[in-house]
Amino acid sequence: MSAADQTVPLSLWRDQRFRAVVVRKLHSIDLMGATRADGLSWYRGGSLGPCDQWISSCLDDCRSTVGAELDVDTLKRLWRAALALPEPSGHHVWLHGELKPTNLLVRDGKLHAVIDVGGPCPGCRT
Numbered sequence: 001m002s003a004a005d006q007t008v009p010l011s012l013w014r015d016q017r018f019r020a021v022v023v024r025k026l027h028s029i030d031l032m033g034a035t036r037a038d039g040l041s042w043y044r045g046g047s048l049g050p051c052d053q054w055i056s057s058c059l060d061d062c063r064s065t066v067g068a069e070l071d072v073d074t075l076k077r078l079w080r081a082a083l084a085l086p087e088p089s090g091h092h093v094w095l096h097g098e099l100k101p102t103n104l105l106v107r108d109g110k111l112h113a114v115i116d117v118g119g120p121c122p123g124c125r126t
Contacts, residue, residue, distance in 0.1 A: 008101040012109075022104060022111055027093035027125055034122045036092065045095045045123015048083050055079055088124030095123045 012018050036046055059079065062072050096103070097119030105113040 008104040008106055010101060012106065013101040013104075018111075022099070022114070023125075025111065026096055026099075026114065029094050031092060031094065031122050034094075036122055044097065044121055045088065045092070045125065046121075047087055048085075052079075052083060088126055090124045090126045092122040093125045095121055095125070097121070 008018075056076075056079070059072055059076050062070050062075075096114065096117060098116060099114075103114060103116040104111060105115060
């Protein structure tokens, strides 16, 4: 990172056209044969089924930790509805595990680099 690089200012991040450019650029990178297997198979861009046990457990824990402040029944209904949706079926692209302003560098007002790519995975962009 050079002195000319800076993280994305929030005003630029809030511009949905900028975010769309970032995501399109990331999705255009060749997978080079990578598939959703082993270390590259995690919840983003894939089936929700493997997450059901830990999400359901977290929702149950919410009852005792937050009590009535959170409508856990509605959250559980939404989670069950999400599980019932069809599996992702689009072609796979690279997905970033933490796409946020502090992980994007700009130079002269344009995207220069995406950093903190320790958790990428191929997955369905939908």
